[in-house]
Amino acid sequence: MTSFHESEMIALKDVCFSYADRPILNGIDLTIKRGEIIAIMGGSGGGKTTLLGLISGRLKPQTGSVLVKGLEVPNLRQSELYGLRRKIGMLFQFGALFTDLNVFDNVAFPYREQTNLPEEMIRTLVLLKLEAVGLRSAKNLMPAELSGGMARRVALARAVALDPAVMLYDEPFTGLDPISVGIIGRLIKRLNRALGMTSVIVTHDLNETLRLVDRVVVLSQGKIHRDMAPEEIRSTDDPFIRQFADGLPDGPVPFHYPGRDYWSELMDQ
């Protein structure tokens, strides 16, 4: 039986996960307290999104324990998992808006599917959420008519529709202009505080992330490389974090894909 403290919202203990025979995560121990905003960082293919999949129950670890609100996620039945997911919101990398529904209906979707609220009340709630992300007047637009930043804000309004206890963000700043990055960053912080949520952000955007998170967890080679405060990131001389923070092409993460020696391959007939 894995121990769980009331203050802990998410706890991963010795979690290992692999796709077929390719190990992704190896012995991850991570605890996230209520109300915290943490960032998961690391190179591409380093297991960051996999970590979100494990927390949300979309993936099951080969070994180890994943606790969310005290529930052992991998052991939950479908109905129990869906019960838990009503308390988890997720913002996908490109929003994942339903393309056949307009902005209003996208945000109304969780209310219509998960509650028996009358349509007038749903309208009020949807307008409240859209107002919070600044898109109340865009309620009749279709997803194809939205810019990337607007789509991400609508997706955020939809993800927090049922006031989740845990919010997962999968690369929320990818492909956005600096203004939209700033808007999304401020919204994440504001909503986290207003709704009393716990937020996990998988991201590569160092500048924006360091402004809004309480902790940064850096993954490397399937393990937690460092778990540190945001201000430590800028001053650390850790070569992996320096390469990541300064955007250096070569370092602990090599520029060249591993393979045969260059010279011997050139000489090969």
Place this chain on the structure above:
Amino acid sequence: MRASFVQLISALGHFFTSRIDRLGLAARFAGALLVSLSIALGRLPLMFREVYFSGVRSLSIVAVSGLFVGMVLAVQGYEVLQRYGSAESLGVIVALSLVRELGPVVTALLFAGRASSAVTAEIGLMRATEQLAAMDMMAVDPMSRVVAPRFLAAIFSMPFLAAIFSTAGVIGAWIIGVKLIGIDDGAFWSQMQANVDVRIDVLNGLLKSIVFGTAVGLISVFEGYFAAPTAEGIATATTRTVVISSLSVLLLDLLLTVMMFRGLS
């Protein structure tokens, strides 16, 4: 030589095991779909929305195709029948061909090309753009919300479309036979009425189209659900839907025809 032989055996083994693997996946998928049907049946508006997109929007192609097929049958049928002095039997020949065979089969083939390929592409794109994952994260089962209504819509639409195809075909044959060639109007309709049996011909034809609707619907949602989340993956899945649906319809038609009409003569 020995190495290439081993490679050949290995490739053959992979070919067959991958197909068996896919059949197993399809069986598991069908089982999950069956479980989700009860929830989908409780939300009929979702199914009727898909009936509109798959069925109602296929009406024009089905009706026009039926009309032309009926006309061609009339021209060809008249050529043969007049040699034996039984041109008045044109109505019954055309009606039986349409109701028993061409109506259900051609409608299913048209449906596979027009609607099922679109369903595959839609579900495949929903998967590629994480819409299904988003739904799942909102505690909404994509099987009962997205897959089952589209599957049910195919089953529901197919008999109606087949009936419309056959009706249009009979009208086409009437235009050619009665209006243009000059066959007796009364003989055309009365022979048809006397020789087309509701149970043996019409109901068996409708039963065929329900079976075809089930097969085509299942193939389209399965291929879409497991499409690789790339442009090439969705294109491949769409092609597979049309090819596998068409072959399945023809094979099922053979089996059903043998079962239904064996020994009737």
